[in-house]
Amino acid sequence: MLDDKTYGELREIAARYPEPRSGLLPMLHLVQSVEGRVTPEGIEACAEILDISAADVSGVATFYTMYKRRPVGDYHVGVCTNTLCAVMGGDLIFERLKGHLDVGNDETTEDGKITLEHVECNAACDYAPVMMVNWEFMDNMTPESAVQLVDDLRAGAEVTSTRGPRVVTWREAERVLAGFPDDLADAGPAAGPASLVGLGIARDRGWSAPHPESDAGDSSTAGSKTEAVEQADTSRAETETKQEEGKE
Amino acid sequence: MTDTLTPVLTDNWGDDRAWTLAAYAARGGYRALDKAFAMAPDAVIEEVKESGLRGRGGAGFPTGMKWGFIPQDNPKPKYLVVNADESEPGTCKDIPLMMASPHTLVEGVIISSYAIRANKAFIYIRGEVLHVVRRVQRAVAEAYAAGHLGTDIHGSGFDLDVVVHAGAGAYICGEETALLEGLEGRRGQPRLRPPFPAVAGLYASPTVINNVESIASVPSIIEHGHGWFGSMGTEKSKGFGIFSLSGHVQRPGQYEAPLGITLRTLIDLAGGVREGHELKFWTPGGSSTPLLTAEHLDVPLDFEGVGAAGSMLGTRALQIFDDTTCVVRATLRWTEFYKHESCGKCTPCREGTWWLVQTLSALEKGQGSEADLDLLLDQCDNILGRSFCALADGAVSPIQSSIQYFRDEYLAHLSNGGCPFDPAAATLFAPEGATA
Numbered sequence: 001m002l003d004d005k006t007y008g009e010l011r012e013i014a015a016r017y018p019e020p021r022s023g024l025l026p027m028l029h030l031v032q033s034v035e036g037r038v039t040p041e042g043i044e045a046c047a048e049i050l051d052i053s054a055a056d057v058s059g060v061a062t063f064y065t066m067y068k069r070r071p072v073g074d075y076h077v078g079v080c081t082n083t084l085c086a087v088m089g090g091d092l093i094f095e096r097l098k099g100h101l102d103v104g105n106d107e108t109t110e111d112g113k114i115t116l117e118h119v120e121c122n123a124a125c126d127y128a129p130v131m132m133v134n135w136e137f138m139d140n141m142t143p144e145s146a147v148q149l150v151d152d153l154r155a156g157a158e159v160t161s162t163r164g165p166r167v168v169t170w171r172e173a174e175r176v177l178a179g180f181p182d183d184l185a186d187a188g189p190a191a192g193p194a195s196l197v198g199l200g201i202a203r204d205r206g207w208s209a210p211h212p213e214s215d216a217g218d219s220s221t222a223g224s225k226t227e228a229v230e231q232a233d234t235s236r237a238e239t240e241t242k243q244e245e246g247k248e
Numbered sequence: 249m250t251d252t253l254t255p256v257l258t259d260n261w262g263d264d265r266a267w268t269l270a271a272y273a274a275r276g277g278y279r280a281l282d283k284a285f286a287m288a289p290d291a292v293i294e295e296v297k298e299s300g301l302r303g304r305g306g307a308g309f310p311t312g313m314k315w316g317f318i319p320q321d322n323p324k325p326k327y328l329v330v331n332a333d334e335s336e337p338g339t340c341k342d343i344p345l346m347m348a349s350p351h352t353l354v355e356g357v358i359i360s361s362y363a364i365r366a367n368k369a370f371i372y373i374r375g376e377v378l379h380v381v382r383r384v385q386r387a388v389a390e391a392y393a394a395g396h397l398g399t400d401i402h403g404s405g406f407d408l409d410v411v412v413h414a415g416a417g418a419y420i421c422g423e424e425t426a427l428l429e430g431l432e433g434r435r436g437q438p439r440l441r442p443p444f445p446a447v448a449g450l451y452a453s454p455t456v457i458n459n460v461e462s463i464a465s466v467p468s469i470i471e472h473g474h475g476w477f478g479s480m481g482t483e484k485s486k487g488f489g490i491f492s493l494s495g496h497v498q499r500p501g502q503y504e505a506p507l508g509i510t511l512r513t514l515i516d517l518a519g520g521v522r523e524g525h526e527l528k529f530w531t532p533g534g535s536s537t538p539l540l541t542a543e544h545l546d547v548p549l550d551f552e553g554v555g556a557a558g559s560m561l562g563t564r565a566l567q568i569f570d571d572t573t574c575v576v577r578a579t580l581r582w583t584e585f586y587k588h589e590s591c592g593k594c595t596p597c598r599e600g601t602w603w604l605v606q607t608l609s610a611l612e613k614g615q616g617s618e619a620d621l622d623l624l625l626d627q628c629d630n631i632l633g634r635s636f637c638a639l640a641d642g643a644v645s646p647i648q649s650s651i652q653y654f655r656d657e658y659l660a661h662l663s664n665g666g667c668p669f670d671p672a673a674a675t676l677f678a679p680e681g682a683t684a
Contacts, residue, residue, distance in 0.1 A: 024433030063435040065417035089675035121337040125494035135378040164379035177414040185386035190266035195344040197501030207251035212472040
């Protein structure tokens, strides 16, 4: 049974929107965080709060792949097997994990720790092959690092996303998706290495967007733009030189 | 001439704690907001129109024009919805943007909402990216605390509330009307148009739906002007965009450049194709855009150039495959994806993608005959253009284009009695010297 606190939070979600039904997707995320899956009780609760039928709620809950009808392990482990990740090694990783964990797709290990699922493109193709643990990025995986990862998860070792915080449990993750933030936003880097490749090249070669102060809208001003950049560089160089001299 | 790479949206991604309001403000963040508030809303729309910004979510519709379609005499509330449901295979630009600099998006949301006179905006983020959801939640909370959101923002008299909404796993919700259905708490199935969302969108009210990168481009346009923006790019495809290189290149990653850059230049910057191998095929803008080959290396990557080459610029999701990759395997996997993601509303898509998988998987196993290639193309003809939304059209793109360029490879599966490629050779951890 869902407790009063959960009912209160479900109502809180619905109240974020001009029309309460808009809250249904995050409400189902909250149900999963409390129940470990979308339960009949959770469906009834959403239906009651939104004043729609349980069939309507079920229709939604069965449409979206993140909603699970069977209990999910502490860690949902996703392996991208969409074309690019598959070709880069995702298929081999998925095969290795199925054998290592002795589960099929969308099945949970006997100890209840890990649910393995192949997932579709998760928008991290420059880090292929990609895995997700409770929807945190695990970038540039190999079959060996994948096995190590699931062994660590099963052993209860602290696992950190390659571009994020320590991995929380699936239920805790679902609560954040329901719109109740945890305090982990500041963990992890701003960007992973691949996200910064182009920026790094631009910095190395002194490339930038046109200087805003010059009238860049007119191609005839290209020369003055270059001059402006040169001047800027010169003045900065002078300043830095003086600072260096001041230190000595 | 502009520089080869022009970091604007990506410019602060390497900054220390770039995602925080403090870091964003230290670079002049939220300055464009005051400039916008000093303008009339219509003038903001005009500025974005003049800039030539076209939607960065794939379709390339002029952003300012979309805003101009909102009927301001309609008494219903207006809404801005940000499409942050980045799911098109190969596309991976909005996610790092929101992770590194969510305030760029939030500032864009405020300016854009002001322009269309919306007092409520939604950021619909796919649910499968937990840390990105966290960062955007935090940025919105910080923006409220700093007075950039809420009532009478910066003393302008303009009010705006923003709701961060996590999706729940459905590629189709990247389609704008399916996204609205999801945001209304329903199954994500596209709506028949007209009416268009500008007239009857969220809650049947006038609604603008824009991609993350489109909205994130707005603050820089307002701050530096349309002339600055238009000085980058090509005549009809103005400005900068993030180009995402993935797959068999030495340095996959994000490269922000003026529209019109070529793949040859991008691959060169990325250190070339994987050592000892050659480019075989690539997608210009995700799996829904027809495949191109090495003969298209010098095609200008703008809306017109890629269109003239028989494909689409899409989301600039450049998936690079070298000569170790089986194009039939790649195409089959994409087709299985479309079958899985078809929402089931339209019969040609729901049934058609299922049949495509049947025919293709037989061919991939070396079963069937050459006549099955024609059967496959016939199935494509019966799917293309016959559904409410573009998912089905996207599904036939890799099939038609791969048969166009690699018909012999399909036939080789038949004569070989199966796939002639070793999948291990295509992997990132393939042993040195592995060949197809």
